[in-house]
Amino acid sequence: MKNIITKSIITKDIAIRNNGNRVAIIPIFVPHAGCPHDCVFCNQRRITAHSEASTLEEIHKIVDRNLTTIHAKNHAKEDIHTEIAFFGGSFTAIDVAEQEQYLGIAKELKAVGKIDGIRISTRPDCIDDVVIARLKSYDVDLVELGAQSFDDDVLIASNRGHSTSDVACAMKRLKAAGFQTGLQLMVGLPGDTKAKSIESARRAAALSPDVARIYPVVVLKDTALADQMCDGRYIPWAELEMVDTVKEMYKILTESGANVIRVGLKSTDNIRNDSESVLSDYHPAFFELVLSEIALETMIRVFDAQNRDE
Ligand code: SF4
Incomplete structure (x- = not known):
């Protein structure tokens, strides 16, 4: 348990340990573009706080700005493994020419040693042999799948x-193709229960992802889930229930060896508890609530053991 807490505290600022290296991730958001789906909770434009995908010129600027910050904070560059990450939509579902433009930049940056790795996130049903061959040819290292449940x-x-x-x-x-993998899970979706979410964490752990993310559902304006909430078909989970469930999932995934690199939706200009875009409970430091519960559990166990020994 002590190891879990120590590891979590290291991971909370995205700088994570991976095979002994600290990892800094440079996120490039690829909003809803190309996604033909309509998940009840999704308003990708709002989540990413961008209405348009980044242009190629912007990507270069984002990378340079992030590298300056990363190196200013970490004097010994060799201690940091820097990755560019294409997040926000379903990367392998966007136009192939666009994917290749993005990946081309990332591959070039990797080839000249500006970054060390490339990761993308996509849907599980947007992976096939052609996609895998394309990602391989552009030296992608890690693929995260939005499993959700x-x-x-x-x-x-x-x-x-x-x-x-x-x-x-x-x-x-x-x-089989040699990629590192990641799984993203959501908690509190329509029809979900604590038992189902915990079982989801167990089944995710059984697939041995290298990294995992856990996102409690946040109801956003202009989504199908917001409509369901308004007419009473969906009731958001209470914060206590959410923390208790995520705590168990976090322990299962961490103990299985997965590096849980995010718990809770990141706070942005639009995602705040006082934002009119957010219709349900949102805690910007949700991960801290989970860690506090784990720490409390550990303390109670230690005190109980001491009392038994006396
Ligand atoms: S697949 Fe992803 S981008 Fe598309 S609607 Fe669902 S959550 Fe949004």
Whole structure:
């Protein structure tokens, strides 16, 4: 348990330990572009706080700005493993020419040693042999899949448009091709329960992802989930229930060896608890709540053990 807490505190600022190296991630947001799906919780434009995808020129600027900050904070460059990450939408579902433009820049930056790795996030049903060959040819290192839940009823109620078997199949293909992998899970989707979420964490852990993220559902304005909430078909989980569930999921994933690199949606200009875009509870330091609960559990266990020994 002590190891879990120590590891979590290191991971919370994105700088994470991976094979002994600290990792700094430079995020490039690729909003909803190209996604033909309509998941009930999704308003990608709002989540990413960008209405347009970054241009190629902007990507160069973002990378340079981030590298300056990373190196200013970390004097010994060799201690830091720097990765460019294409997040926000379903990367492998966007126009192929666009993917290749993005990946071309990343590959070039990697080739000249400005960055050390490339990661993308996508849907489990947007991985096939052609996609894998393309990602390989551009030296992508890690692919994160938005699994969200390992309960098919929850996936259907959330209008995800893929099944749990798509996740297992995509993970198998990615691992066989030599990619590092990541899984993203959501908690509190329509039809979800604490038991289902914990089972999702177990099934995700069984697929041995290198990294994982856990996102409690936040209801955003202008989404199908917001409509369901307004007419009473969806009731957001209470914060206490959410913390308790995520705590168990975090422990399962961490103990399985997955590096849990994010817990809770990142605070942005639009994602704040006082934002009119956010219709349900949102805690900007949700991860701290989870860590506090784990620390409390540990303390109670230690005190109980001491009392028993006396
Ligand atoms: S697949 Fe991703 S980008 Fe597309 S609607 Fe769902 S969450 Fe949004």
